Amino acid sequence: MRILPVSSGKGGVGKTTFALNFALALAKTHKTILIDLDTGTSSLRNFLDIKVNKDLFHFLKKDCSLQECREILPATMDPDRAFANFSFIASPHGFIQDIVNFSPAVKEKLIAGINGLQADYVVIDLKSGLDRNVLEFLPLSNSGIILFTPKLRAATHTAAEMAKAVLFRMLGIMLASPLLQDRFLQAANAPQTLFFKRLRDFLESGSDSEVKNLDGFISEAAVQFPQDDFLRVLRYYVENYKVYYVLNQFNSMSESLENTIKPFVEDIFRTVSAKVAFHNLGWVVEDEQIRRSTEAGVPYLVRQHYQQRQAAPLALDFDAQLRDLFGMAQKKAPAEKKKGLAHELSGQIDLLRKIYVCNAGKDPETNLDFIAARVRDISDNSVHQFGMKKIYSVKEFLERFQSRLV
Numbered sequence: 001m002r003i004l005p006v007s008s009g010k011g012g013v014g015k016t017t018f019a020l021n022f023a024l025a026l027a028k029t030h031k032t033i034l035i036d037l038d039t040g041t042s043s044l045r046n047f048l049d050i051k052v053n054k055d056l057f058h059f060l061k062k063d064c065s066l067q068e069c070r071e072i073l074p075a076t077m078d079p080d081r082a083f084a085n086f087s088f089i090a091s092p093h094g095f096i097q098d099i100v101n102f103s104p105a106v107k108e109k110l111i112a113g114i115n116g117l118q119a120d121y122v123v124i125d126l127k128s129g130l131d132r133n134v135l136e137f138l139p140l141s142n143s144g145i146i147l148f149t150p151k152l153r154a155a156t157h158t159a160a161e162m163a164k165a166v167l168f169r170m171l172g173i174m175l176a177s178p179l180l181q182d183r184f185l186q187a188a189n190a191p192q193t194l195f196f197k198r199l200r201d202f203l204e205s206g207s208d209s210e211v212k213n214l215d216g217f218i219s220e221a222a223v224q225f226p227q228d229d230f231l232r233v234l235r236y237y238v239e240n241y242k243v244y245y246v247l248n249q250f251n252s253m254s255e256s257l258e259n260t261i262k263p264f265v266e267d268i269f270r271t272v273s274a275k276v277a278f279h280n281l282g283w284v285v286e287d288e289q290i291r292r293s294t295e296a297g298v299p300y301l302v303r304q305h306y307q308q309r310q311a312a313p314l315a316l317d318f319d320a321q322l323r324d325l326f327g328m329a330q331k332k333a334p335a336e337k338k339k340g341l342a343h344e345l346s347g348q349i350d351l352l353r354k355i356y357v358c359n360a361g362k363d364p365e366t367n368l369d370f371i372a373a374r375v376r377d378i379s380d381n382s383v384h385q386f387g388m389k390k391i392y393s394v395k396e397f398l399e400r401f402q403s404r405l406v
Contacts, residue, residue: 001121001390004122005137005144006123007145007146008148008159009129010154013152014147015248016036016047018147019123022371027085028082029376031119032086032122033070033117034088035088035123035125036090036091038128039091039102049298050077052090052093054068055090059110066114066116066117071090077298080309101133102133111391121375121379130158130161130165135169137391140388142243142386142387143243148245150256150260151286156263157263159264160264160267160268164271167237172200174398174401175199184230202217212271215238218238241276242276242385242386243277246282247283248284281371284371289303
């Protein structure tokens with residue numbers, strides 16, 4: 001299972017619309033569950049004209065399993081079961097204090113429930129903004145999927161702040177390790193102790209009088225105590241941190257590059273590290289059909305599928321008609337061919353050709369299929385840290401971190 005949180009530092013970027021259709025795109029090939037953690041506003045309910053029988057309230061308050069709280073698209077919306085692999089879990093309808101604010105008990109139960117789901121992909125639609133209730137459902141070694149748009153200038157800065165906060169939270173947990181506390185906080189004026197305190201203050205405030213970012217701290221540590229294991233581990237976590245993002249309401253390559261991607265990368269390089277790796281998962285162009293789908297309460301990809309089906313002329317099967325006329329048995333359907341590596345690579349190439357050569361990148365459906373294909377490819381590549389296999393507790397992360405120091 002791969003858990004993929006979708007976040008945005010600012011509202012109004014189309015996060016829920018993207019998360020919903022992204023999950024549906026993944027569900028074309030894999031079992032996918034979408035979870036609405038934008039509690040209090042029940043965002044997903046506003047996008048789906050579907051009766052919800054059970055939601056997070058039933059899991060958290062009525063002892064239903066999280067798996068039992070899944071809802072599927074009704075037959076009236078998806079008669080062909082083209083999206084049979086898709087299900088969703090809605091947030092409660094209305095304000096429930098400890099669910100909206102994620103009390104410790106609620107958070108612990110919810111994380112355990114998510115980790116126990118049975119799916120290939122779990123897409124989490126997080127609420128907009130940056131607080132602990134968002135950060136604690138994000139990976140510790142990468143950014144998850146950050147969504148922002150060229151349409152909102154402030155969204156670029158808040159997206160960079162989101163990526164920064166995830167890494168700084170991970171490093172802050174590292175510094176709270178009892179092993180490091182014992183090692184660095186014994187002698188008050190020792191160079192390593194002063195360095196350790198400055199780094200801790202930097203992670204909390206984002207500023208330091210002597211260095212601009214984490215690269216400065218790593219360079220300083222390499223001079224002062226080059227053989228220390230902490231330096232090796234710090235460098236490892238910073239240099240292997242990956243930021244994954246999607247541009248929504250995409251307008252043009254040149255405008256998005258100059259006004260959105262470039263300042264996003266520059267902001268992180270300046271305030272975090274020039275070693276951070278960026279992965280553009282794709283974009284979704286602005287399209288009137290997406291707005292109309294939202295108003296209709298039917299997901300864009302579902303609406304698109306059935307509109308195309310209705311528009312396609314029905315092919316007359318003369319062979320079948322003749323066999324019926326003369327009472328002959330119908331011809332057997334050919335055996336389904338198994339998809340192999342060559343088939344998958346061919347599909348990837350075709351999709352890339354559509355995006356970059358045939359200019360089909362102006363079609364949101366192709367955009368979403370491309371993003372889903374890229375996500376599947378990255379998920380299957382064990383070299384990449386992407387999303388998470390489970391939501392790790394602070395204790396579990398510290399155990400993994402401390403094992404690297406010994």
